[in-house]
Amino acid sequence: MSATRRIRFTLNGQAAAAEIGTHETLVEVLRDRFALFGARESCSQGLCGCCTVLVDGHAVSGCLFLAAAADGVKIQTIEGLASGERLDPVQEAFLECGAFQCGFCTPGFILMTRQLLDENPAPSEDEIRHYLSGNLCRCGAYPEIIEAVKLASHKVKSRTPGGAAP
Amino acid sequence: MTPFDLVEPPSLGEALKLLEPDDSAVRPLAGGTALMLLMKSGFFRPKRLVSLRAAGERLARIRIEPNGELRIGAMVRLAALEWAPEVRRDFPVIGHTLRTLANVRVRNVATLGGHLAHADPHSDLPPVLIALGACLVLAGPRGERAVPVEGFATGHYETVCKGDELIVEATIPPLGRRRAAYAKCTTRSADDWPALGIAVAWDDDGAIRSPRIVLGAATERPTRLKAAEALIAGRTLDGALLTRAGEAAAEEADVVADARGSVSYKKQLVKVYVARALRAAGAGPAAP
Structure with missing residues (x-):
């Protein structure tokens, strides 16, 4: 049996390693070994998006992702999104729009928005709603979230060389 | 766990x-x-x-053969298939279908081979692949064999893939003059399993040739609706034909009730969605 193993990966830009059980999920390992609590297991079925992390730039449900499959990949969590004190434009936009109430779902929404804007810097409202349909906010902050994504899109464009002026 | x-x-x-x-x-x-x-x-x-993460390049690639056939490795992630430029260009119905399959995070991780081998009857791609005449290559201790996606699933979570076999890749013949579309209905959240999915495809020479109408999710396994296919073969689409095709499909479809709808409700959905899928395929451009 090889029911435990050592995995090495890049975590928020830093080299990381952990001894894990083959049956452990990525969100369990991030919380238990690295004290990163931004990704939360909520529905446990990949439906709610609270456990979202980026694996090689792709959003995944950390609760449905075997930690063993993280060996050799780059992982980004909400904790690694800001550059020092400077927030990511998506984080700024969520704050400015008040796009949360309790904040439990917010890391997932922000990371999903980050991937959306990487793929599609100027999404329509329909595209935003469709893309975020796999994330649930039980406080019902959806109208503000949609506004925040639009604002983030504007901020990202204005920060990108050659992008539209703010 | x-x-x-x-x-x-x-x-x-x-x-x-x-x-x-x-x-x-x-x-x-x-x-x-x-x-x-x-x-x-x-x-x-x-x-x-x-x-199977490291089980070879053949399982991981997407490519178009010189004859236009699309080959998709079993370990290709659904999101990679959704975004592949050659798939978007030559098989737009596949990207369109994937855009509404579960949610972004599932598509980023789930693979084509897993999607098919799991054989959940609510899966979106099997009806589309059947409408397009796709085959699967299975590898086992006695070598490889090709099986059509039609007939691959034999029931809930059951397939003809034996316990000592693995799906290697899917092959889809070139679209040519084939028109195709997929229409689905989710009765709860947008990213829920569908209550039904309808894939249609036909060769277009001015009239409908070799049509396929495939119902998924509402039946125990993806099922061709052959009476409706026969009804539209050789004809051209008009409003009356859409209505009759929908009625024929609802009549023959062996739908099952579940949390997403009763039999009579799903029969009504079949009637409406067969017409919608046919109209969508007829409205889109035929491949050159």
């Missing part, structure tokens, strides 16, 4: 040797999105999972 042995063979041949067809606690692992749910619920307690 309980601990298990996790192996990552470096080739398809090694992977096949690590399977144990007589032990249901030994299973191949692709993206794992479906298997994880079964494991977390305690329904499935594996002894060994054979991860």
